[in-house]
Amino acid sequence: xxxxxxxxxxxxxxxxxxxxxxxxxxxxxLEKGITLGLAGESGCGKxxxxxxxxxxxxxxxxxxxxxxxxxxxxxxxxNISKLKKDVWGVEVSLxxxxxxxxxxxxxxxxxxxxxxxxxxxxxxxxxxxxxAKKRFEELNLDVKALYMFxxxxxxxxxxxxxxxxxxxxxxxxxxxxxxxxxLDVSSQKQVLRTLxxxxxxxxxxxxxxxxxxxxxLRQIADKIGIMYAGKLVELSSTDNILYNPKHPYTVGLINxxxxxxxxVKRRKIMSIPGQPPNLLNPxxxxxxxxxxxxxxxxxxxxxxxxxxVEGDTLxxxxxxxxxxxx
Amino acid sequence: MSWxxxxxxxxxxxxxxxxxxxxxxxxxxDVSFQVxxxxxVSLVGESGSGKTTTAKMILKLIQPTSGKIFFEGKDVTMLNxxxxxxxxxxxxxxxxxDPYASFNPLQKVDRVLYQVFGLIKDQNVDRDKTVREAxxxxxxxxxEVLGKYxxxxxxxxxxxxxVARCYLIKPKLIVADEPVSMIxxxxxxxxxxxxxxxxxxxxxxxxxxxxxxxxAYYVSDEMLIMYKGQVVERGSPDxxxxxxxxEYTKRLKADIPLLYRKWEGF
Numbered sequence: 252x253x254x255x256x257x258x259x260x261x262x263x264x265x266x267x268x269x270x271x272x273x274x275x276x277x278x279x280x281l282e283k284g285i286t287l288g289l290a291g292e293s294g295c296g297k298x299x300x301x302x303x304x305x306x307x308x309x310x311x312x313x314x315x316x317x318x319x320x321x322x323x324x325x326x327x328x329x330n331i332s333k334l335k336k337d338v339w340g341v342e343v344s345l346x347x348x349x350x351x352x353x354x355x356x357x358x359x360x361x362x363x364x365x366x367x368x369x370x371x372x373x374x375x376x377x378x379x380x381x382x383a384k385k386r387f388e389e390l391n392l393d394v395k396a397l398y399m400f401x402x403x404x405x406x407x408x409x410x411x412x413x414x415x416x417x418x419x420x421x422x423x424x425x426x427x428x429x430x431x432x433x434l435d436v437s438s439q440k441q442v443l444r445t446l447x448x449x450x451x452x453x454x455x456x457x458x459x460x461x462x463x464x465x466x467x468l469r470q471i472a473d474k475i476g477i478m479y480a481g482k483l484v485e486l487s488s489t490d491n492i493l494y495n496p497k498h499p500y501t502v503g504l505i506n507x508x509x510x511x512x513x514x515v516k517r518r519k520i521m522s523i524p525g526q527p528p529n530l531l532n533p534x535x536x537x538x539x540x541x542x543x544x545x546x547x548x549x550x551x552x553x554x555x556x557x558x559x560v561e562g563d564t565l566x567x568x569x570x571x572x573x574x575x576x577x
Numbered sequence: 578m579s580w581x582x583x584x585x586x587x588x589x590x591x592x593x594x595x596x597x598x599x600x601x602x603x604x605x606x607d608v609s610f611q612v613x614x615x616x617x618v619s620l621v622g623e624s625g626s627g628k629t630t631t632a633k634m635i636l637k638l639i640q641p642t643s644g645k646i647f648f649e650g651k652d653v654t655m656l657n658x659x660x661x662x663x664x665x666x667x668x669x670x671x672x673x674x675d676p677y678a679s680f681n682p683l684q685k686v687d688r689v690l691y692q693v694f695g696l697i698k699d700q701n702v703d704r705d706k707t708v709r710e711a712x713x714x715x716x717x718x719x720x721e722v723l724g725k726y727x728x729x730x731x732x733x734x735x736x737x738x739x740v741a742r743c744y745l746i747k748p749k750l751i752v753a754d755e756p757v758s759m760i761x762x763x764x765x766x767x768x769x770x771x772x773x774x775x776x777x778x779x780x781x782x783x784x785x786x787x788x789x790x791x792x793a794y795y796v797s798d799e800m801l802i803m804y805k806g807q808v809v810e811r812g813s814p815d816x817x818x819x820x821x822x823x824e825y826t827k828r829l830k831a832d833i834p835l836l837y838r839k840w841e842g843f
Contacts, residue, residue, distance in 0.1 A: 435623055436832040440840075447843060466834040470843050493836065507766065510836045511794035511818050520795065522766040526731075 256280040260317030262303040273299040275481040288472030296481040344417040354401040407438025480538040487564040583612040588644035619785040619793040622803035667696040670748035674755035680727035711744040
């Protein structure tokens with residue numbers, strides 16, 4: 252069962268300097284029950300993609316082309332007020348990158364929850380309180396936190412509280428954008444545990460986890476999608492991405508990761524030469540050809556399509572496309 | 578062959594804060610370790626663990642509250658004459674986290690390179706030629722960086738210029754405080770390679786200060802884990818990761834996400 256599908260989605264920022272093609276022709280489908288990790292360097296369009304998938308498109312960002320279906324409903328056609336009423340928080344929730352500051356500093360957590368739920372349905376105060384209490388217990392969060400101000404909570408706890416609040420109405424899909432990058436490793440693990448609990452208990456069905464940290468994705472994601480310069484270059488199971496990466500960019504990304512493991516010492520850290528391209532004026536053909544040691548003539552002028560190779564791996568690279576010879 | 582270069586004995590730093598109600602904060606407590614020539618020793622810890630304070634004491638930027646620092650067998654703890662400090666800084670050199678902070682934004686980057694000649698005894702060197710050679714050593718094109726202002730260079734280029742200073746001075750010990758935390762993964766590898774080259778060519782030792790356990794594990798000969806101002810664990814990277822003895826290191830090991838191992842229960 253497909254929960255979310257994106258077909259040829261293009262979302263560009265229209266700026267005075269020109270058009271930034273931050274998301275350029277992305278095809279993606281997410282099955283029910285799957286946690287998908289999206290990884291790539293900063294500026295590759297990860298955050299723009301998740302905002303686009305939600306329908307949260309504000310100028311200068313514009314959806315230029317493409318269709319987004321969430322559980323059969325075409326959300327790319329809905330307007331903001333409809334999305335706010337029927338989709339966000341109910342069908343899909345986002346925990347944004349700035350979630351550590353998402354709570355209202357002058358309000359206790361429970362009062363913040365009451366304000367947030369007013370938007371949706373007519374819950375009475377006591378209903379909201381029992382809903383919140385029950386959910387905090389399910390997620391092993393201290394119920395006392397409901398009566399605290401945000402500054403009284405640690406960073407990790409604040410992040411977990413925000414996650415609990417965004418999933419109070421049991422959205423089918425939860426999207427989290429770099430939820431742990433500002434936390435120390437111990438708080439990070441607790442946040443990941445909370446996300447896992449949400450999924451195991453069936454509160455949410457699927458999750459999209461956006462990060463630049465592949466070691467974190469390894470712990471929580473079933474599948475990983477690698478983005479480069481506004482494109483999805485590879486999509487496969489977590490094990491395939493780690494042990495059998497195909498796209499030269501994926502290989503480079505994996506080899507640049509340093510974790511305290513003997514395998515890393517053996518394989519050495521390697522780097523990808525050059526820098527990601529400016530999306531105001533991306534390279535022709537394959538956008539990675541300027542940094543790729545395998546670049547061929549065809550890579551300079553023909554864009555590689557995302558094709559299936561070896562079972563469930565999708566890869567966009569001429570090294571693996573059958574039309575290699577031209 | 579290697580010999581003892583730096584020895585730090587029971588180094589302690591207590592900061593006193595507050596005007597009326599004075600409060601004492603122990604930033605570093607009884608830290609002792611040795612650095613041999615040609616070795617990478619890393620201090621690993623989270624923010625507030627005292628690793629930067631330790632670095633500043635070794636660099637003689639702040640005075641320890643108690644404890645001693647010996648460099649090449651000499652007690653340098655009380656060094657305070659400008660001539661003596663200059664001499665010391667030509668042998669012990671610092672590289673810091675934010676290369677922006679080491680540059681004056683209003684002056685061209687050339688200045689940080691030419692300043693170095695104030696520390697060098699031989700005043701007859703061809704300065705322009707030496708600077709150009711040092712820049713080439715660190716993989717920079719002199720034409721591209723000389724005459725530029727700091728904001729015109731990328732973070733990686735700025736960090737490389739700081740390493741180029743090391744090639745000019747050829748210090749015996751480099752104290753590198755989070756030298757790669759501000760730059761992306763691909764450039765990171767380059768800077769680490771440059772420090773390794775210095776070690777191989779000139780037997781330079783490096784005290785590598787980082788919060789990144791993976792990086793410390795990768796580069797070090799010896800690793801010291803700091804927590805709340807104290808060294809709680811020390812040993813070769815493999816010893817520390819395979820058989821951690823302190824509770825803190827055990828927790829760190831259990832909580833750090835690894836690439837080739839999955840957490841239990843996940």
